Amino acid sequence: MLDATPKEIKVRSSGGLINPAKTCQPIGAMYAALGIHKCLPHSHGSQGCCSYHRMHLTRHFRDPIMASTSSFTEGSSVFGGAANLKTAIKNVFTIYNPDIIAVHTTCLTETIGDDLPTIIKSAEIPEGKLVIHANTPSYQGSHITGFSNMVKGAISYLAESTMPVKKDQVNIIPGFVNPGDMREIKRIAKIMGAKFILFPDTTGVVDSPMTGKFEMYPKGGTTIAEIKDTGNSKLTLALGRFASSDGAELLEKKCKVPALALKTPIGVKATDEFVMALRRFAVREVPYELEEERGQLVDIMTDTHFHFHGKKVALFGDPDILTGLTEFVLSLGMVPVHILTGTPGGAIGSGMGSFEEDIQEMLTNAGVTANVKGNGDLFTLHQWIKNDPVDLLIGTTYGKYIARAEDIPFVRVGFPVLDRSVHSYFPIVGYRGAMRLIEMISNALLDRQDRDAADEDFELVM
């Protein structure tokens, strides 16, 4: 399918994209809102947006994804969407009865300039119910920015500092990761004995069990009370700067909860940092249970390192995931030669820094040089690979075209994964997640070696 991709790289100056490595803000906002218990995400825009986001999330999670829409018409675009949104809020509470509606905007409503706070203030909201919002213009940032903005939105509406002394609890913002990852983050925090609030928390929402009933609002999600209480915590751990830092910083500003930005805990080093942060917070030794897991992981790394050493790898996906993955593949002795995200450096006004700088620093420390790009597309990645071939490709489902065209083993990690199942139930974070990543990577490499081996080279033990 990608046979037409030329090897010769010419500067592209149009700013247009060929085969994007990102999608738009609202879907990230919708995903974050699903991490609030009894919340109905609401898309303020045309019907198509809501439909696409639900479809895309449904394909990735294979679970029903509920969200409502303002169903824009030509009239609402000319006269403004205030009437639509007010009607929508009224209808949603009447029909679907959520505890909270999380409204996000779209490029359309941002451009016509709908003033959400004013509209929400003048909407009919039943006693005890809540409406929050986030501005998520699709022409800025990416789905990761949208996730971050909705986290910020919820904190700005809900978080309160109500106590003179902070509680002995830590907020954890997990970033745009699968429920399997969120479960693992919670498990580690529990083992560390920390009292914590994970927000957003999509476990039990997008990985809900079969019950024979359709639950509009499954059991999972961070409760409104918990989100309010984040303002009383002693510390916020933001896992992944792109998706989580802004929310943590807002909590610091609004409720004086100190923020600590960490990498998404992928691989030994980043997981160690997460565990150490919890240890300092909970003031206790790391329990043997975790020591053992860590030891097992390192044991596996030593058992298998010769499979990986010097193997060239191309990575693409979301920035927070890539930061962790790059560090991890370096720790296995692999050589990341192409690293690309579709997300631009940072949304306007956010202090999240530069993806390219972060990655380059890691590479420099490891003595590796690589192509690194933010705001890139998969056409660019494909051209890089054509010019400097790799042994392995790691990324989202969209990588399968390149993997096929260049005949490269391929490991699916990140969002979205549309053509495989079960991936969202198991973690890539924590020591266990790292073991899973090693299993996936070595299966991909060794299956290929077996497939390609001549009869005389085909071996039982590898």
Add this chain to the structure above:
Amino acid sequence: MDTAQAIKERELFIATKGKQKTSLKCDADSIAGCVSQRACVYCGARVVLNPITDAVHLVHGPIGCASYTWDIRGSLSSGSELYRNSFSTDLKEHDVIFGGEPKLKRAIDELVEKYQPKLIFVYSTCIVGVIGDDLEAVCKQAAAKYNIEVIPVQSSGFIGNKSAGYRAACDAIMRVVTPRKRLSRKVNSLNYLGDFNLAGEAWIIRSYLEEVGIDVNAVFTGDSSYDTLKQATAASLNIIQCAGSMNYLAKKLQEEYSIPYIQVSFLGLEDTAISLRRIAEFFGDAEIIAKTEALIERELASTRPVIDRYKGMFSGKKAAVYVGGGFKAISLIKQFREIGIDVVMVGTQTGRPEEYDTIHDLADEGTVILDDANPSELERFMTQQGAHLLVGGVKERPLAYKLGIAFIDHNHDRKHPLSGFVGAINFAKEVHSTLCSPVWDYMYDFGGDLNGTIAKV
């Protein structure tokens, strides 16, 4: 909560056969705040045009619209794979403020240089409709510059629903098919409208028609290309499978090129046979008619016993249908009858009044008929009506599964052709594989009972 009562406005969109004679409200805008299963104008336009394989499909707007429609249609190509890429102008804040035309021009320049297409579609999205980029002018200029066709598609999301997108796509197709000079008519040659070659379905129908001596001139739009579309006006008949998307085009082609059209359906044995006969009768050629009868006889002889065997396994099973267009719903009711399954709920996203009338006439007493349903309504009626199986699209699948209801994708994600005689068998096989899967036996709780059956542990 009783949804239909909770929201009065929705009542007019729901009917029960036998209970009331008033016609169903449809073809209206969705109510703000509903969890609608519908999509937008852009979506309608994109799904119709996307299978044109050697075109560059350039989405002019912020990234989302291009990302979500990247290679999701499952339309197969026998030639170019260009349509499977995702091209976007990725509009940013600066473009929204100062206008996106310069960026669009540059993007077209780059794509022409890279891929040398003969045809480019430029899709308008919500933003473009609001900021007022003059797509027509930019496309005209680019077309003149490169001597290719660059066609704007007026598909801003908010100007209507998916049906408006179908019309926008048909308008764009009309511009492609317009020949430089009028083509002479080919004998025994037809265009096949409203098949997108999902899982190779258009190829199946083509093989039937070719066998009986009828040439398939162009398919709209499954596995079509710039060159085949340019020849479209040489056909002497248009047959339409998906009416929702293509009726408008068929009418236009009749008005401007005097090509008559007939509605066909290749879903199910009965409809496939009827459709082939109607096509043969249209041409009136004795040899074509004889060959058609021979083909039907041969195919029925081999497929009927298979269908009957499945029919025996499905007795007492009930199905619910929720699909995009009305015509597909009508065919599905008939096809389910062929395999001995009663349809107890029928709904569509964008069915037209006359289609709902047909559905009403065709349906059994007590069947619930509904337009633009939301998930709660689907749940309520499927449960109330005791459906064992739902036919729908991506978003309906996990909903059905959560209720312990079997599911068949009759939309973009289908992997087996469901058209023609072979498609009828595939359909029965798929029904069997989901309805009779052992997984449903595990739907019980420890000591409990989720499905009205006795727990097995």
